[in-house]
Structure formats: structure tokens, C-alpha cells
Amino acid sequence: MGMTMAEKILAGKAGLDKVVPGQIVTVEPDFAMSHDNAGLVIKQFKQFGLPNVWAKDKIVIPLDHRTPAESVESANIHKEIREFVKAQNITHFYDIIEGICHQVMVEKGHARPGELVVGTDSHTTTYGAVGCLSTGIGATEMAAIWATGKIWLRVPETLKITVKGKFKKGVYAKDLILHIIGRLTVEGANYKSVEFYGDTIERMSVSERMTLSNLSMEMGAKCALIPFDSVSEDYFKASGLPFDKSKAVYSDPDASYEQTLDIDASALEPQVACPHNVDNVKNISAMPETIVHQALLGSCTNGRLDDIEIAASILKGKKVSKNVRLLVFPASRTVLLQAIEKGYITELIQAGAVVMNPGCGPCLGAHAGLLADGERVISSSNRNFKGRMGSAAAEVYLGSPAMVAASAITGKITDPREFV
Amino acid sequence: MENIIKGRVLKFGDNIDTDIIYPGGYLKERDPKKMAEYAFEGHEKGFSKKIQPGDIIVAGKNFGCGSSREQAATCLKALGIAAIVAKSFSRIYFRNAINQGIAIITCAEEIEKIENHENIEINFETGKIKAKAGVYGFPPLPEHMLSILKDGGLIEHIKKELSAGK
Incomplete structure (x- = not known):
């Protein structure tokens, strides 16, 4: 019996010829990422009384959750992280200028095919888009990695999703993954590795693939892998990022899948995930009139150049409704600079958008742009939990x-096909 | 970790997410005692005052889904929650709870029949939960996870390993 992508990466890391789902392996990650919660990791790490971290060049810390600091408490946490980074001489530290951790991880080349990355953030699954097994963990176990370089992981079962066909105009990778979550439910991929295949996926850019891998977390996935191909190779080359093609893994033809799912992309219409669970997904045509007070463009799910480009093309020469606040949080400084260069930011601001600094913003309710009682938001982000x-x-x-x-133009949740 | 835990039940439904257990606005808090005050703030304002040390959470499917925020486990540990029983856990929450030294039980049986505020008994030796409506079986945790729990959490477990020179 052959192996799936996740099985191959974990077997390789554990120094074993073969692993099976359910097996527990102890492995050393290629990179270990923490954002603002590095503050918590540092606090736990200090309890071990060790003078040095395991590998100063394998720890990555991008600050993004509450940047710039919105409170004295956050400012103190950021200060402590900077002091620790300096004292330990951590190589890959990205202060508040760079943007959202998951975007930064890919842009800076810390997510590479065939490698293993863990991060103290659930959406660490994002790097599966470039064939990297990446998964979220807690702060205390990150402290244990900083101390020992090791973590235990359970070898996951694998769910194979094959997507064929061309999207209709106005339908995107986001609609596809929301549709999949709606079908499989919020725990449909719990503990599992997801692998994406099919011509629809093969045609997608790395950015679109990142949307799929990122949001797969919302059905519980441990990781969500897309095979490294010419599209990903071109992305690494164009971005000037080093990569080792020989490390890329591919499932064996006789690999064992716990479940398979086939999707016809051409049959999809725009999707909306309604409150308060991400699997509460409806076709846009089935939505009742829903007034919104805020519209949010950004996040690790959909804050990249192509996302800003499509929004700018719709808003160019038009006006945001006076009843709506449109907030734009680009995913990274790189994205923001490109969007400025292309003129998208000017178009968005002229239309009435408020453009904020790259970061997580209001996505997790910890920073700027929060909602009042009784308000509604249409958001390109990843969670619609109550109070989020x-x-x-x-x-x-x-x-x-x-x-x-x-929706920002009309003031209510709107089918984008009327605008593209 | 005791072999037998007895306690009062706090009952919850399916998909209790980390924003319900510990809303994102409180993530800058670093003192576990303060974190405890915000536990289940997304469920009901001031809910943590209704929690007593030794209480046992009984929930449905996918408990702890959402964020990797460990505070959602730390706050319950600080309140003295004795155990969390659920039909299933989201994977990161499952890890965080064990790493914080919280006894965690995945039970696929009809635990929805257990009532809020009734007293139940969990026996880790026999793998049984004794409640008013019946007795429910659960599988033991793998030895590796059990050893972390027995040491009181991952920090103490790693400290032990480091001092043993492993």
C-alpha cells in the first residue's frame, strides 16, 4: 500500500520507511512560527530554565495580531518579544511592518515543498498550498519545541478532494472552499489531511490555493496539501525564493484515502457563510435581503493582490454606500506596495474605503474595526463565530x-455577478 | 491525575468554539487568574462566576473548534475544571487541554442524556462515566498523552525529561 502526501512527509521527518494513520511520531519541524502569542511562548519557555532556544534560525516570529499595539498590555508583550528576539539572536523576526504571519511565511520562503512547519495559529494550514505540511499547535507545545526541537504528531487519515471544471464569472476559490465546508461540516475534516486535485486546482494561482488551504482549517483539517507543480515553481522563481524541488512529495497511486469528494466547479454560484458557524453556507440566490454596516476586505484568507485587484475593479469609479464602512487590510507590506503601484489603493480610497496597515485587523476581534451591537459585516475573512x-x-x-x-456599494449582501 | 473524578456537570452543545470559551479581545491577558474571569464570556457575560472548582464540562461534537489560542484551555484550568468530556474535540484544543494538564475524555456514547448540574463520576481505570441516565464507556488515551497528564501538563513533563537528560 502506498502513502499519501502527509504520510510521506511525516515518515521522512520521523526517519521511518512507512507510517500509518493513527500512528504517533516525534518529529523536528523545519520552521516553528509564532506571532504576538510568542509572548506566551516566551513565558512558558522561561519555565524550563534553559539558556538558549533549540535553533535560532528555525524560529519565525511575525507580529500581526495587535499591530501597532492597541493597548499598553499589547505594547508590553511586543516589547518583551523584541527583547527576547535580540537576546536569543532569533534570525527570522518580522516586526509590525511586514503583515499577517501566514502571508509573510510564504512570501519570505519559510514555507517550502515537502517540509514540515508548525505554528501557534490555527490557520498555519495555509502553506499546504505550496506542498508544505503545516499545522497549528498551542503555545506551551511551541515552548517545548523551542526547548527540545521536538513535537509529537498523529499521522492523519487523508481526505481527497477532486475539483473539475471552470468557475462561472464572479465565482472564486473562496466560494469553492465555503461550498466544501458547507457539505462536509465544521468537523468534516477534523484530524485529517486534505489533498486537493483536479484541473480547477491546477489552474489556480498560489494565492487562490492559499485560500483553500487556509480555510480547510474551518472543517477541522490538520493540513491541506496541494501538490507542488509548475504554478508553484513559477511562484517561487518569480519571488526569488529558494526551494528544493526534489523535496516535493506526491501521493502514491495506491495511497489509501479515508474519504473522497468530487466537485463540479462550473455548477457553483457565489457562496455566503451565515452566522455563527462556517458550515452555515448558502447560495447567494437563496439569501434574503441582508443589510450590512461594515465590509471587510483582508485577512490571511483573502487579503492578497488578486483579492484587492478584484475589489478595486468593482469599486473603481463607484462609491461605497454612505451606510457602510469599507475597511481594507492588505495581507502584507509586499501586497500593499504592489497594490499601490498598480493603482488599486487609489481606486479603493477614491471609492470611499478606509485602508489600514497590513495585519489581522478586526478578523479576530482583538484590534481596530470592531462591530457594535446589532451590526452586520460582510467579510472576506475566515470565521463568523458569535462575538468574533x-x-x-x-x-x-x-x-x-x-x-x-x-455589498459595500449596495449596502446589502450582493451577488458579485451583477458587477463583474 | 486522580483515577476517579467526581463532580458537578456544566452542560454545553455542539461546536463550542474558542471565541465562546475565550473571546479574542482578551488575548492580551497573561495572568491565568484574570483569564479565568473571562472563561465562557462569549457564551454568557459573567458565566465564570457560575463555575465551581471541580466542575466537569460535558459537551457535544467538536468542542474547542476555531483558534489555536491556548488561553481557552488555560482559563478552564485556572478555574479548577476537573475534566472535559465531549463527543469529539477539535484537534488543537485536544492538544492544548492535555498540555495544560486538563483530563480530557472523548466519549462517542449518548452523553447528551447527561443533565446540567447533575453529579457524575469518571473512572479512568475502568473507562466508565457513571451518570443518572446510564453508564458510558470511553477509550483510554494513548500512553504518551497519559504520561503528560500524569505529570500535570507539558511543562512539568518536559522538565522531567530534561532533568533525566533525555
């Missing part, structure tokens, strides 16, 4: 960047 973006009496709806832009 501020008031517990607010409602979060999730959709594509195009839907966010269209």
Missing part, C-alpha cells in the same frame, strides 16, 4: 472579496 469581530450581538457573514466589494 466585536460585539456578541453582531453578525458576521463570509464571502469572496468580490462579494465584499459589491
